[in-house]
Amino acid sequence: MKALSLTVQPVLVRDSAVRILRNAIISGEIKPGTRLIERELCIALGVSRGSVREVIRQLEAERLITVEPRRGPVVTALSVKQISDIYDIRMMLEAHVAQCFTKVATDAQIEELRKIYEKLRLAIHAHDRAGVLVLIQDFNIYMGEVVDNEAIRDTLGFLNARIASVRATAVEAKGRIEAFRVELDDIFNAIVARKPKQAMKAMETYVRAARDAALSVAISDDRASSSTESWTSALSKTEKQ
Numbered sequence: 346m347k348a349l350s351l352t353v354q355p356v357l358v359r360d361s362a363v364r365i366l367r368n369a370i371i372s373g374e375i376k377p378g379t380r381l382i383e384r385e386l387c388i389a390l391g392v393s394r395g396s397v398r399e400v401i402r403q404l405e406a407e408r409l410i411t412v413e414p415r416r417g418p419v420v421t422a423l424s425v426k427q428i429s430d431i432y433d434i435r436m437m438l439e440a441h442v443a444q445c446f447t448k449v450a451t452d453a454q455i456e457e458l459r460k461i462y463e464k465l466r467l468a469i470h471a472h473d474r475a476g477v478l479v480l481i482q483d484f485n486i487y488m489g490e491v492v493d494n495e496a497i498r499d500t501l502g503f504l505n506a507r508i509a510s511v512r513a514t515a516v517e518a519k520g521r522i523e524a525f526r527v528e529l530d531d532i533f534n535a536i537v538a539r540k541p542k543q544a545m546k547a548m549e550t551y552v553r554a555a556r557d558a559a560l561s562v563a564i565s566d567d568r569a570s571s572s573t574e575s576w577t578s579a580l581s582k583t584e585k586q
Contacts, residue, residue, distance in 0.1 A: 362390040362400045370409050370420055371509040372475065373517070377422030381410070407506040428511055428563055432556035435508060436549055438497050439485060444545035446488040447536045454491050455537060461487060462533050469526045474516055477525070482509060511559050518558035528554060 366386075369375045386397045401418045404410040411421045423431075450458070461484045468476035489498055501508070515521060528551035535544035 358392055359396045359399050362392045362396060363403050365390060366400055367404060367407070367409060367506065370404070371506060371513060372478070373510075373513045375420055377420050379420045380416055381418040381420065383417070404506075409506050409510065423507070423511065423563070425560060425563055428514075428559050429556065431504060431507060431511055432552060432559070434500070434504065436552040436556070438501055439552055440545045440548040442485070442488050442492050442494070442497060443532060443536070443548040444541040445492040445494070447539060447541040447544040450488075450491050450536070458484070458487055458533070458536070462529070465529065466526065469522055469529070472522055474522070477516060477522065478509065478513055481512070512555065514562050515555040515559035518562050521555075521558045524554060525551070 366375075381401070383394060383397055383401075386400070387394055390397065390400070392400070401410055401412070405412055405418070409421055410418050412418050446458075461480060465477065465480040465484055467473075468480055485501075489501065516525075528547065531547040532544060532551060535547050
């Protein structure tokens with residue numbers, strides 16, 4: 346048993362490092378375009394160089410990090426077109442999920458969704474940006490689990506990290522959280538009323554507005570500049586969370 350625990354422990358450390366760095370990137374604490382120095386990552390994450398390289402490979406596979414010639418690992422900066430493309434896919438898939446959920450969900454499942462919805466409304470009211478980002482993902486994931494469409498689940502799963510990153514960008518837009526409250530109400534009210542087409546249209550409206558907000562931030566904000574101090578500090582804050 347001792348030998349088994351020794352083989353498991355490094356994996357847990359690496360997984361924790363992946364989670365910390367992923368969350369710092371997705372939340373926007375570490376900005377796109379930031380160069381990640383291997384030695385400094387070892388110190389910030391408290392892991393070996395070998396573990397850091399595994400973390401980088403994992404996040405490169407998720408397309409959150411790009412390894413550039415002569416620069417090394419850099420936080421991926423999505424182009425305006427890439428952001429728009431991601432939202433196009435989201436609009437189609439999430440609208441379809443909302444429509445299907447409205448058709449197939451039991452009353453008990455709608456009540457489960459209501460619990461997430463109420464927490465999300467509270468986070469919006471409190472302007473809890475981090476809470477909003479987590480709970481809207483929970484809201485969509487729960488509907489997807491009930492609908493149980495493997496193709497949609499796999500597609501969104503592949504895009505999940507980048508969707509979360511882009512969603513964090515959208516929430517930064519001025520007035521976005523306030524507008525989101527109305528859009529969320531429209532989606533949930535259509536679901537409760539058992540109106541599939543209305544739920545689909547409400548989800549399309551929400552995703553379209555989120556796309557416009559994300560694009561406005563991406564176009565106006567120079568997100569490529571970030572100092573070493575800012576990203577190492579971001580890792581420290583993320584780890585505490």
